[in-house]
Amino acid sequence: MNERIDILLSNFLKNSVPAHGLPAVAYNDSEFWEIESETVFTQNWVFVGFVHELKKPGDVVTCSVAGQPLILIKNKLGEINAFHNACRHRCLKLVDEAKNVGTKLRCPYHSWTYNLDGELCETPFFAGEEHHVEGFDLSKHGLKPVRLAIWHDWIFVNLSADAPAFEEYSAPLIKYFDDINFEQVKAVATLDFGEISTNWKFLMENYIEPYHVQFVHRTTTNQPLKDHYTIVDDVCLGSAIELDEEEKVKGSLSVSSRYLTLFPNFIIGRYFPDQIGVYLNVPVDSGRTQQKRVIYTTEGQTLSKDEVDAVKKLWWDVHKEDHAICERLQLGRASPVAKEGGFLSPHWEDSVRAFQTMIAEAVMNTSKNI
Numbered sequence: 001m002n003e004r005i006d007i008l009l010s011n012f013l014k015n016s017v018p019a020h021g022l023p024a025v026a027y028n029d030s031e032f033w034e035i036e037s038e039t040v041f042t043q044n045w046v047f048v049g050f051v052h053e054l055k056k057p058g059d060v061v062t063c064s065v066a067g068q069p070l071i072l073i074k075n076k077l078g079e080i081n082a083f084h085n086a087c088r089h090r091c092l093k094l095v096d097e098a099k100n101v102g103t104k105l106r107c108p109y110h111s112w113t114y115n116l117d118g119e120l121c122e123t124p125f126f127a128g129e130e131h132h133v134e135g136f137d138l139s140k141h142g143l144k145p146v147r148l149a150i151w152h153d154w155i156f157v158n159l160s161a162d163a164p165a166f167e168e169y170s171a172p173l174i175k176y177f178d179d180i181n182f183e184q185v186k187a188v189a190t191l192d193f194g195e196i197s198t199n200w201k202f203l204m205e206n207y208i209e210p211y212h213v214q215f216v217h218r219t220t221t222n223q224p225l226k227d228h229y230t231i232v233d234d235v236c237l238g239s240a241i242e243l244d245e246e247e248k249v250k251g252s253l254s255v256s257s258r259y260l261t262l263f264p265n266f267i268i269g270r271y272f273p274d275q276i277g278v279y280l281n282v283p284v285d286s287g288r289t290q291q292k293r294v295i296y297t298t299e300g301q302t303l304s305k306d307e308v309d310a311v312k313k314l315w316w317d318v319h320k321e322d323h324a325i326c327e328r329l330q331l332g333r334a335s336p337v338a339k340e341g342g343f344l345s346p347h348w349e350d351s352v353r354a355f356q357t358m359i360a361e362a363v364m365n366t367s368k369n370i
């Protein structure tokens with residue numbers, strides 16, 4: 001472990017009022033990102049994709065966790081499984097984009113072939129004229145599986161063999177959805193934002209603090225700061241607002257809302273009375289993150305094209321406001337002023353402090369084990 005990172009994180013963990021944010025190194029240092037990959041993104045359940053994007057047997061979606069390429073694949077029974085996206089022969093990245101592979105997954109290099117359950121079926125000419133090398137057991141060389149859990153439309157994976165079950169891990173978040181009938185929840189639109197020039201943590205931190213809403217979103221929302229509160233509930237962090245009828249303004253985000261997350265990268269917003277938004281945040285490296293948002297209705301209602309376009313435009317605009325801020329947070333990390341992380345509001349950013357503390361503790365614990 002890098003001593004410089006260790007010292008900076010030790011300083012961060014000391015309590016001061018107001019507390020410091022994470023040091024700049026947590027956002028712009030490639031070594032920090034590598035340690036995060038080995039800890040935060042290896043030990044925890046990470047959100048990777050949407051069930052509704054895998055419609056038919058043979059559908060494959062690619063994803064990346066801790067910089068590792070993975071695939072999600074639907075088998076003949078309609079079950080979704082996750083595997084490392086690498087052929088067992090020469091370790092080529094097997095699938096490069098979402099597609100349907102039919103009944104078999106064939107490596108384009110030397111045609112090693114796997115069925116939809118990841119079992120190795122064919123190794124053409126591996127022994128010369130013959131296909132089978134004696135002593136090489138095909139059943140032991142299928143695609144390497146990854147632990148997977150599904151909560152309604154949302155797919156999570158865990159790279160660690162000894163992490164708790166998803167149901168146990170996610171309980172602090174899931175209890176906030178006790179009153180929803182998930183059979184009525186329908187995906188109605190997807191916004192793909194591509195790559196944003198910011199560290200993944202800035203997108204998470206921005207989402208769980210209500211402090212900025214009145215300033216950054218003053219044209220797209222009408223949510224007074226005084227009505228907000230933060231949520232710090234183990235691995236579920238966020239904020240919420242309950243508005244009176246007279247405070248609601250049609251066509252804007254002036255609705256009672258809950259902005260919730262599951263550590264590390266799952267974001268689910270609930271907008272009363274009838275909308276959910278889920279964001280997929282995929283870190284590319286320390287300075288870049290891919291983001292996508294799926295919008296759901298929660299009462300089974302079908303929206304007209306105009307209604308879908310309106311809701312897409314509203315969320316597109318809100319996200320762009322947040323992205324601009326997160327990109328400038330990233331740029332600010334090049335300044336020596338950011339070395340010790342600035343300051344956090346003890347009232348409005350306690351959720352951010354809790355998130356950052358989980359990051360610092362995960363990174364430092366591992367450093368002690370190395």
Ligand SMILES: [Fe+2]
Pocket residue numbers: 206207212213216217322
């Ligand atoms: Fe925002």
